Amino acid sequence: MITTATAHAARFEVAAWLAHALQRLSAWVSPAARTGTLDSVRVERIEAPLGRRVTCLSGALWLTFDGEPSDIVLEAGQSIVCEHDTPLLISGFGRASWQADQARGN
Secondary structure, eight states: OOOHHHHHHHHHHHHHHHHHHHHHHHHHHOOSOEEEEEOSSOEEEESOOTTOEEEEEESEEEEEETTOSOOEEEETTOEEEOOOOSOEEEEESSSEEEEEOOOTTO
16 A cells, blocks of 8 residues: 555655656757757757857857758857758767857747
């Protein structure tokens, strides 16, 4: 038989897991500005990048739009405004930092 304390603990664990999952999901789809540090192993994904400015703050970045035949390389100080709404993958050439501004109109 499940005790009241066990049931409450199980609900708390489910609620904590759900909050964590929603937080991670919102990071993939959120139009808010984002920054990060990458290397050649770690990849960031922006689901709907149309209108967002992606800036390389340091190092060099490799940008790939899903389904597009060519990639983009940005060096420190360079940026692009995304013209595609397909998912964008961002990786670093070695250590690099980046920023993606909020989409226009948001």
